[in-house]
Amino acid sequence: MEIRELSADERPEISLPIQAYAFQASPADDRLAETLRNNQQYYAGNVTLVAEEDGVPLADASAIPMRQxxxxxxxxxxxxxxxxxxxxxxxxxxxxxxxxxxxxxxxxAGHVLSALYPFRPSFYQRFGFVGLPRTRTVRFPPECLTDLMRAELPGEVTCEPAKAGYPAYREFTQRLLREQHGFSVLPDYRTMELRDARDRWLVMAQADGEVIAATTYRITGHAGVLAADDMLTANPLGRALLLQFFARHVDQVREVEVQVPAGELPELWATDLTAVTQAKTSFPDSPAPMARVLSLTSLAGLPTSPERVTVEITSDPYIGGRYVLDGRSGSLEITHDAAAGTGATLTAAGLSGLVYGVLDPDEVVVRGFGDIPRDTAAALRGLFPRRQPYLFARF
Ligand SMILES: CC(C)(COP(=O)(O)OP(=O)(O)OC[C@H]1O[C@@H](n2cnc3c(N)ncnc32)[C@H](O)[C@@H]1OP(=O)(O)O)[C@@H](O)C(=O)NCCC(=O)NCCS
Structure with a gap:
């Protein structure tokens, strides 16, 4: 087997047939084939590796340079x-x-983290990835928000084709990237797909000249569903303004459906809201995302509490070895030190679970991701308190 990197102009001929077979209805008719060829522009900056036998391409995989x-x-x-x-x-x-x-x-090339949507989590767990929460789907009839429709809220809402509002929407996602744990954005060449999309509306809420909430959505038909993608909110006012906007569809659609981060509690959004919140996880069609740390020393500087622990990361080609994690200055200092003791032994998935805040040290042990003595567990809990990451980007 030979593995080599594909150049962008090789992509349509070599990668596309493998990708189309794996991810599309097939055989592709002429229209789909044409669409797929045109869509190659959205993959232009990906790093794509192909595996070949005697010059015949058999498999490929890509990495997208993102930020999180x-x-x-x-x-x-x-x-x-x-x-x-x-x-x-x-x-x-x-x-x-x-x-x-x-x-x-x-x-x-400097990527400190990696994330993906797995076809089977156990396959990627062996690569050191750990599960992150998936978004929830909230469904409710718009009539239960009619009270909110009459509320005087200090903000404005705009509604336009996604293409028209794309720059402001993109800027808002960049702001959430800076503010929200776990939030990730795709590179410009990849999000252009939304700019070019004709099948989405964009609603944005603003207050004091600043975007405070936004979501893309479509309407399936008269008496159908207003189906929103991720409801992005910077604060409760933004969320209320979007809900008020959805309520305006009371005489048009029978149901509103929105995607929200795992920590959202729709039952607290409004009085008399009758909603169903669901998170279906299945493979390969509805996976929860996974993520891992690729370079532990690069996490130096994370704000943390004054604890110091030594850890050994076992059998991992990227971050294996012994480290001292020292938070006594208030920001994490990390030293790769082969001679350090071993307070805790962790797999890469266990370490990643702590860093992302999705696993408590006790859960790391129960899940079989490490061996952590009691006093080290308390220190690790102080260094990496539980958090709820929201990945946002789909890829
Ligand atoms: C998912 C997919 C990419 C796997 O590709 P693959 O080349 O068969 O994967 P690998 O051979 O590396 O590994 C798959 C399994 O085969 C096992 N395997 C590898 N070599 C083997 C061998 N010589 N004999 C038997 N099993 C073997 C691996 O251990 C692995 O099983 P495990 O996870 O239980 O350990 C492929 O089935 C596919 O293209 N599916 C459709 C598209 C898709 O869903 N892609 C993933 C979404 S990003």
């Missing part, structure tokens, strides 16, 4: 996408080999 907020600091993050092997070549280790090389290459 972890505990208040924005880091370069590699989004892994489009991992695909042609059917006759499956179960021979091509995907494994591609992902291994891709993660190393992205780490060497």
């Amino acid at each position: 907020n972890v505990r208040g600091i924005v880091f370069p993050m590699a989004g892994i996408a489009g991992v695909a092997t042609l059917p006759l070549a499956r179960r021979r280790g091509y995907a494994r080999a591609l992902v291994t090389q891709l993660l190393g290459q992205m780490r060497d």
